[in-house]
Amino acid sequence: MSQLVKSIPAxxxxxxxxxxxxxxxxxxxxxxxVPEKSPFEFNFQARxxxxxxxxxxxxxxxxxxxxxxxxxxxxxxxxxxxxAMPWLKVTVQGQDVRESFSDRxxxxxxxxxxxxxxxxxxxxxLEFGDxxxxxxxxxxQVLSYGDERLVGPLEWLNFSRTFDAVKLxxxxxxxWLDAFTSSVVRIHxxxxxxxxxxxxxxxxxxxxxxxxxxxxxxxxxxxxxxxxHLHEEGLAGGTDFVTLGTRxxxxxxxxxxxxxxxxxxxxxxxxxxxxxxxxxxxxxxxxNWLQTTWKPRLALEYSxxxxxxxxxxxxxxxxxxxxxxxxxPYGFMDTMSWxxxxxxxxxxxxxxxxxxxxxxxxxxxxxxxxxxxxYRANGTTAVRPISxxxxxxxxxxxxxxxxxxxxxxxxxxxxxxxxxxxxxxDDTGTGDDADFAYLMVTLNY
Numbered sequence: 001m002s003q004l005v006k007s008i009p010a011x012x013x014x015x016x017x018x019x020x021x022x023x024x025x026x027x028x029x030x031x032x033x034v035p036e037k038s039p040f041e042f043n044f045q046a047r048x049x050x051x052x053x054x055x056x057x058x059x060x061x062x063x064x065x066x067x068x069x070x071x072x073x074x075x076x077x078x079x080x081x082x083x084a085m086p087w088l089k090v091t092v093q094g095q096d097v098r099e100s101f102s103d104r105x106x107x108x109x110x111x112x113x114x115x116x117x118x119x120x121x122x123x124x125x126l127e128f129g130d131x132x133x134x135x136x137x138x139x140x141q142v143l144s145y146g147d148e149r150l151v152g153p154l155e156w157l158n159f160s161r162t163f164d165a166v167k168l169x170x171x172x173x174x175x176w177l178d179a180f181t182s183s184v185v186r187i188h189x190x191x192x193x194x195x196x197x198x199x200x201x202x203x204x205x206x207x208x209x210x211x212x213x214x215x216x217x218x219x220x221x222x223x224x225x226x227x228x229h230l231h232e233e234g235l236a237g238g239t240d241f242v243t244l245g246t247r248x249x250x251x252x253x254x255x256x257x258x259x260x261x262x263x264x265x266x267x268x269x270x271x272x273x274x275x276x277x278x279x280x281x282x283x284x285x286x287x288n289w290l291q292t293t294w295k296p297r298l299a300l301e302y303s304x305x306x307x308x309x310x311x312x313x314x315x316x317x318x319x320x321x322x323x324x325x326x327x328x329p330y331g332f333m334d335t336m337s338w339x340x341x342x343x344x345x346x347x348x349x350x351x352x353x354x355x356x357x358x359x360x361x362x363x364x365x366x367x368x369x370x371x372x373x374x375y376r377a378n379g380t381t382a383v384r385p386i387s388x389x390x391x392x393x394x395x396x397x398x399x400x401x402x403x404x405x406x407x408x409x410x411x412x413x414x415x416x417x418x419x420x421x422x423x424x425x426d427d428t429g430t431g432d433d434a435d436f437a438y439l440m441v442t443l444n445y
Contacts, residue, residue, distance in 0.1 A: 039084065043093070044445040045077040047158075055434035056333055057112055059383075059425050066111060071102035073114055075158045079123060087130070091141075093123035097158040108187045109378075114158040120193045122162055137167045143182060143323075145212050146224055146247050149263065149282060149338055152325030159187050161323060163208070164195040175215035182208050184323060207231040208323070220254045223247075228322065237273015243322065252288045259299075260285045271316045278319040280305040280338055286347070296350040303330065307340030307368035311386075318372055326377040331363050331397040332417045333436045334377035341375075341394075342366040356404045365394035367424065374424065384428040395422035413440040 050072050057067040079093025096119040099106045108115035125139030143163050145151045154161045165182030183195035183206045196206040210228040217223070224247040232239040245265035252259040261284040269276050286299030305319040319339040330336040330343055344364045351357050367374055370390050373382035383394075401415035417436040425431035 039082055041081045041083075042445075043077070043079045043081070045075070045443065047075040047440065047442045049073045049158075049438055049440035051436070051438045053434075053436050055432050056335070056419070056436055058430070059419075059421055059432050059434055060430040061432040062430070066103040069103050072100040073158050074098050074100070077122065087128060089127040089131075091123050091125045091127070091139075092121075094119050095122035095159070096120070099158070107189055108159060112381075115187075115189060117159050117187055117189060117193070122160075131169060131171075133171055135169045137165070137169070140164050140185065141167065143167070143180065144325075145178075145210075145226065146263070147249075147261065147282075147329070148325035149329060150228065150243065150245070150265070150322045150324055151210070152323070154323075154325045154327065156325070156327040161185070163323075164197045174217050175213065177214075178210075178212045180210055184208065203233055205231070205233045220251055221260075222249045222251070224249075230320070230322065234272055237270070239269075239271050241267055241269025241271055241276045241320070243267045243320070252286075252290065257288045257290050258286070259288060265319075267320060271318075271320065274314055274316045276316045276320070278306045278317050278339075280319045282338075294350045294352050296348065299345075299347040299349075301343075301345040301347065303338060303341070303343040303345075305337070305339040305341050305368065307372035309369045309371045311371070321375075321379040324379075326379075328361075328399065330377065331361070331365075331419075332399045332401070332415060333397055333419055333434065335383065335397070335419065335434075336363075336365055336394070337375045337377050337379045339375050339379060340368045340372040342368060355406065356402065358403075359399070359401045361397075361399040363397040363399070365396065365422070367392040367394055370424070384425070387428045390427035391423035393422035394424045396420040409444050411442040411444070413442075414438070 050070070052070045054068050055061060058065050075095065075097045077093055077095045082090040084090055097114065097117045099113060099115050102113065104111040104113045106116045107113055108117060121140060123140050125137055125141045127135055127137045129135035140162050142153045143151050143165060144153055162185045163182035164185060165180050167178060167180040170177050183197045185193050185195045187193055196202045196204050208228070208230050210226060212224065212226045214222060214224045226245050228243040230239060230241060243265060245263060247263040248261070250258065250260040261282065263282040265280045267276055267278040282301070282303045284299060284301040286297055288297045289295060306317050308317040321338045324338065326337050327334055330338065336343060346362045347359065349357065349359045370392050371386065371388040373386055374384060374394055375382060397417060397419045399415065399417045401413065403411070403413045405411050415438055419434040421431040421433050
């Protein structure tokens with residue numbers, strides 16, 4: 001009987017399927033299996049952001065616009081990743097976004113609104129193969145490359161950005177290559193969000209394709225080369241153009257605290273029936289005090305996107321910003337995109353506490369050509385009607401932000417921005433300063 005009693009714990013564990021374990025004493029060793037890691041991984045995000053904006057859209061103190069307001073933006077994401085086979089991964093994520101307490105319509109992209117989009121499919125993909133070597137990903141997914149100045153998810157927006165895409169990824173020790181074709185997912189307030197691939201009634205027929213190569217063969221930097229192609233149909237004429245670019249990004253850990261970024265981009269082809277020839281560049285140099293407690297960084301940046309001096313000559317020289325994350329490279333107030341612009345930035349960042357990061361940015365904005373529009377962050381909305389006789393000085397923006405990772409799962413971001421109106425605004429209408437303040441809390445699991 002005593003021998004039986006001693007064997008009971010081992011028997012229970014063995015039947016429960018737990019892993020190899022040996023009991024000391026006079027009973028024979030019993031092998032117990034530890035349950036393997038679950039093939040399912042669930043994720044959850046809840047994000048809440050309160051915003052206050054004044055004059056950001058009209059630069060006019062005398063008018064109480066619906067966009068001069070305070071509102072709440074909230075977002076919930078629920079998803080799952082299933083490693084169905086060693087060579088097959090299934091990803092699904094749903095998203096629900098809402099805008100509350102605003103005077104503007106709660107319709108995405110109307111009057112700058114982020115609006116309401118009831119629970120919808122954000123991600124849904126199958127990935128075949130090994131993502132660390134060779135893989136093929138099919139379905140709704142995120143595309144993000146480089147510093148996201150041309151292609152990124154724009155996570156600041158409540159609904160962000162995804163693509164219905166086919167992407168082939170190949171990776172070796174010190175380089176990787178992506179090849180993809182895609183169509184951006186459009187937000188529809190009242191029905192399922194679709195891309196042009198899934199919307200049979202859409203006549204735009206958008207195809208956005210590309211090759212992106214990245215290597216660290218030069219040890220102190222990342223070197224990228226890329227080629228993108230955009231095709232769209234339109235009543236004003238077809239769009240078919242190629243974007244060719246290169247990016248070099250220095251590693252401060254290998255450059256005694258110094259870092260740099262150089263990105264040079266050219267475009268050629270057809271834009272809505274016109275010949276497109278456009279150019280853009282980004283230059284950045286910074287120094288990081290890596291050995292000091294606060295780890296400060298001081299940097300100077302310059303960004304340029306070409307503009308068009310004559311809208312009637314059948315040619316366009318306005319750089320096309322594609323599908324970027326323009327928040328916050330050109331300011332947190334989202335008044336500028338990487339086209340028809342000059343942007344000089346002085347950046348100062350510091351980490352006064354291990355869980356607290358602070359940044360202070362000062363932007364100066366000018367238009368490349370006042371015969372072209374001042375384009376907001378979305379790349380399509382103009383700040384004012386074109387006035388070729390106006391000054392090209394758009395203004396300056398001061399951004400202060402504090403971000404903290406309070407716990408493993410809880411992040412907080414708070415910030416304030418002030419826009420100093422330039423002579424361009426005075427020359428084209430009212431030119432009052434603008435303000436923006438926000439507090440964002442994000443819970444991630």
